[in-house]
Amino acid sequence: MGFSRGLERLLTPWLVVALTIPGLIWALITLLLFGLSELTIYTAIGAGLLPMFVVNWWQGVKALDRDLLLMARVYRAGRWRVARDVVLLQLLPQMFASARYGLAWGWKIVVVIEMLGFGNGVGYLLYESYHLFSMERVLAWTLAFLSVMLVLEYGVVAPLERRWTRWRPRVSFGG
């Protein structure tokens, strides 16, 4: 996709359908299919994230700078060099965007599955707290959830992104 027009025409309607399926539905389907197992969680996350990733990459590939590809052809760059130096590194900002999105979305799905069927995990505990009318516990679990997300963002994703996009001048506003 992005490279082949025929494939794009073939896949676009499916992609649109896949994108509109709410995560909850994936959670329900995989729970029915695989029951209360780890497989349920992985499949639901995978099924939900795949169309998002595909769209993100597709748009990225479409936005690739064609002039750079021509430049690579003039200098007779090998396939591997083109794939890595021209395509992949150009898509990197896009990849970070989808990684962030995927991380957040995946966590939400896990919480929903835990709520629906599992006897442990943040989702289950949130659900339990809700039934106990315990606002404190609902908020506490939400906060715990949030802090894990923040640690992941600032501890893993952001430093990686900074390292890989240091070639872009940082624009500072009002400095």
Added chain:
Amino acid sequence: MGGEAEMAVLVEVRDLVKRFGDGRGGWLPVLDGVSVRVDGLVCVLGPSGCGKSTLLNVVAGLEPPDGGQIRFYREGHRVEREEVRIGYVFQDPRLLNWRTVQENVEFGLQSLQLPPTARRARARAYLQLVGLEDFAGQFPLFLSGGMRQRVGLARALALEPDVVLMDEPFSKLDEITARELRQELLGIQGRLGQRILFVTHNPGEAALLGDRIYVLSDRPARVVAEVSNPIPKPRQAEAPEVAALARDIVGYLRTGQGAVTRRTFLVAGLALVAGAVAGRLGSWAWPPTAWAQPRVEVSVAAVGATGLLMRLVKDLGLDRKHGVELNVVPLAVADAERAVVQGRVPVGIFNPISAVRALAEGHPLKLFAPFLLNHNYLLVRAESPYRRLEDLRGKPVGSLSKISGTYNTLAAILYAKGLGDPERYFQVRFGEAVPLIALMERGDLEAVALFEAHVSRLLATGRYRVLLEFNEEFRRMTAADNLFIALAAKPAWLEANGTTARQIRAALAEAVEAFRQNPVGILERYGREIFGLDTAAEIQLAARRLRGVYTGRWDRAFLDRQIRQLRLVQSRGDFLPSHVSPEEVFWP
């Protein structure tokens, strides 16, 4: 120099033809038999967009030729393009921004399969040549445009290419940097003796750099002149010989374009003849409506009488019948007027008073095609005690937005009666018609200024009555009908599109006539959708009230009455500044 020259590669471009699809199944010729010989620093000069970059792309092998040949010779023997090292300096730097300057130069060297240390050393040497050795570890986006262009130059030269293609490489740089780089290029080429095909639209640059200069015509490009540069090296940009040569080249450019112009006239002439013949063959089909009819966007209030008029125009095909295609942009009342003032659409249906106000605010507008469309009323609940406008002083009154015709007319009446600003006279509540009616039903509003879209429906319920008929009030005050709508456009548009404006006016006048012929039938068809009329009784009532309301008359007496009326409104208060002359509004 002799040995080097023998090793050197010669590029011969012969009768090169290149066409591009025009997106409609046809072909657009770009290069029309171009022949160029690259045996030194050769410049190709042509106007922008004439196909110079295409020439380079074909030579580089990025695009296949549609005709002609490109041949490479080394030591007099024909060689394949793959055996020739080609460097390309693009118009933009085309660097990998995520790679350092050094890595970018090395990227161009990979086809040489050098050991890494040798590759690094070579890249570094050429960075030094272009004066960037201190920036080897930087990322391109941290460098200036001129420096980035130098990196592109280093990348091309580091390959130690047989041929360098240069596509206006200095055209996007400031003149000082460009001069510096031109001198550098002359120096480098003098030392290394590369074959350079340098494309430019700058005659001075060509005269300075080129050993030979080919001048291309406008598209489709042909070589109109081939000039050998007699000026000895080193050359200076300021030298009078360079300037003189540049002048000569410009002369060739002109004659080249002149030839093309003549050909264009010939084509136009043929088209005219063809058109005349086709016209004979079938006059009904010529000119083909698809492109003969101008398309004009018209903003119109989607609801109410203006909406109905436009629906009639479109559904009866009256616009096409009169030789224009209207693209109706249905908007809210206020937006339909603002769209024209702000220039988002050329023509709109306007209230004349708001047009005068727009004029006073410094947005010139002219009105054409006036139509009487008095269908605004001030409604009160049937049992309310109010009899006259004056009874509503200080009371909550609903109105459509401030820029709407309903509000403007109400304001004009208040000013004419010496009562002043409606917002000070009433507690005006602005809103859409339906919420305003709901507010009146609830008792929050004592009266609502409304248009016919809703008046007949409300009156049919028997719960409301008319306190003031704006039309009657105007006739009483001025002995003339209130001009309610007119087509409006900016003066410049009208001046340029007089015929189109007349066509639009004719289409609208016919729609008005169609309504007058058969108001009941038309309201039965559109009444529910546009006026919210449900029952036969409501339709009958509205038809009776709307009959005779539209008029398409357009004579001097009518205009004079309108102008008198606007003057009257204008003479009162500060609603309309007195410096606006009503004649300015109308377009004869």
